[in-house]
Amino acid sequence: MSQIHFTIDFEKLKDTVMDSELNEVVKSSLVLILNEYMEKERDQYIQAESYQRSAARQDYRNGYYERELLMPNGRILLKVPRTRSGKFATDVFERYARCDRALLLSMLEMVINGVSTRKVTKIVEELCGESASRSMVSNLTKKLDPIVGEWASRPLNTIYYPYIYVDAMYIKVREHKRVVSKAVYTAIGVNEKNKREVIGFKVDHNESEPSWHDFFSSLKARGLQSPKLLISDAHSGLKLAIQKSFIGTSWQRCTVHMLRNMIQTMPKKTSKEARNELKAIFQSRKLEEAKRQKDQFIDKYEGKKAYQKAVDVLDEGFDDATQYFAEPEEYHVSLRTTNMLERMNSEIRRRERVIRIFPNEQSAFRLIGAVLMDYEETLDLGNRTFLKKQI
Template identity: 50%
Template sequence: NRYQRSEQALLLALMEMVVNGVSTRKIEEITYELCGTEFSKSTISELCKNLDPIITAWNSRPLREKSFPFVIVDAMVIRVREEGRVRQRSVLIAVGINEDGYREVLGLMIGDSESEDSWSEFFSWLKQRGLHGVDLVVSDHHSGLVQAICRHFQGATWQRCQTHFMRNILDKTPKALQKELHAKLRAIFEAPDPRTARMLLNQVLDEYRDKAPKAMEILEEGFEDAIAVLELPEPYRRRLRTTNMLERLNEEIRRRERVIRIFPSRESGIRLIGALLMEQDEKWASGRKYLDMTEYFEWQKEISKKSKDKVISIK
């Protein structure tokens, strides 16, 4: 009990690698120093019995109690040893901002890939646990993921992550133009409203269409989804325009994963990543609100009133 859950999970993964004979000399030395040399498969399974039920219960907890207007999703690729072979697997992760403005890790799942089927299974599972009231989903532009979002969150708005989008555009821009174009793209994304953003877009397209045709094609095609957040009241935009919050969380996971390099089993992946996410979730629950939701719900009421008035006037 000297170690917190994520440290226990990391040690268990190292012990499992040693017992299965797939560890390096360095990992053996670290493990023996921390855990002694007297451990076996049965020691590991006994220790897992203490940790796994806690992580499983947290990762499958009901989500019905509060609505989650904002959901941010991302995936990270890990390597897992399965049936004697090393395979790439995707860890699907969702974070929600609830009606009170607090962040929660909604859950994680290890999928075979980032396909539409994997994401669909993940979203179905979140909804079965009670996820509801989703108005905006933020993610990278991955075709399987976007299709699954459209299928499972009908009526919600999709916000394309501006960081990834900007990277996609600049990757297709000649090096000499990247710095100036970056500044102009920032101005578009930080525009006060969609109308101004479109005006700035047209100026950029006119200026760079011949100099960076591929980049302008990407910009024009993805523009509307990348500025979806501009429809929201101003205080909500900065924190909902990218998946950066989740990327930072993934970086924390990567720091531990680099020690292991290849997870000895799927279970060890869920155990370690789940423990890290659970610890972050507990910090968020006892920390400050991420967003003050008062203005958001007032804005929503106003919109719904306007649309009702419109229906009445049409009749």
């Protein structure tokens, strides 16, 4: 690439510096330098300096037009040279557009990390001396749409996911001048390399069998194969959708959710011993031991009114809650609960709490997708793996 050499009127620059505040000094200096640079760019393009006669001339000068450029210390007004043909274009705005891009990316990062729109506008004003309206920040976040959309629809047929965790949470969204509750479905897969990936998410009207089935269908349309084990809570619609969507897949009921459901039915003050006995069942190292402790619990508490619901839940759900015993022992602690998904959902909730109510469903999809993309980058960094040995 050819280089452009130019000189600056330092007497003019000195006068400007002496009569200006520091911020204005920087701005004035930039205006002088960039205007002179663009002038030399036009000379090079025309292949002739001002008033120079030359057989190599390519075009003729045609005055200037003014254009603003946003810099880290504020906006500056430049005189951009023109030519008669209109074909000359300076590369100053392309080169310094990275200042704009850096600012925009910083604003996006603030939004994704849960900084409110109102606070973002104040931060931008402090950094650049420029005001940024709330609508400007909101419109800026729309630049995430194609990025999130491409990530959310990427193919899943390039690697196999033996273990998949799914869950749903609820958010508030404005719809037809009303505030409604919507479900956010999320799925994390553990691939053949023992690395975790956020393989899908969806914003839908409610948590139901048809909605879960649609979510699973969208994953399969992207190439997802039936996993060995799918881990989730015991939502009735989710259970039916799993059975219909993934033939041959075992379902692991989250033991934390199941324990919570049982403990909530027991007396708070007098059930400490029973609570410890329940927890011990799912801390067993072997299935036979877990079955023995389960039978002992049922024999001990069956027929006691205060514990009957817990006995019924344990008896009915034990097999679904112990599917992880069919997998290598090293995996048990990681496969028996959805705690890992709960951690991810808390990250979504932390950002969502700042917004409180999403203006529409697309904005919810956009921000949650950006949060999930950001969160995925923190999973299993380097040579770390989620499970302790190769699948």
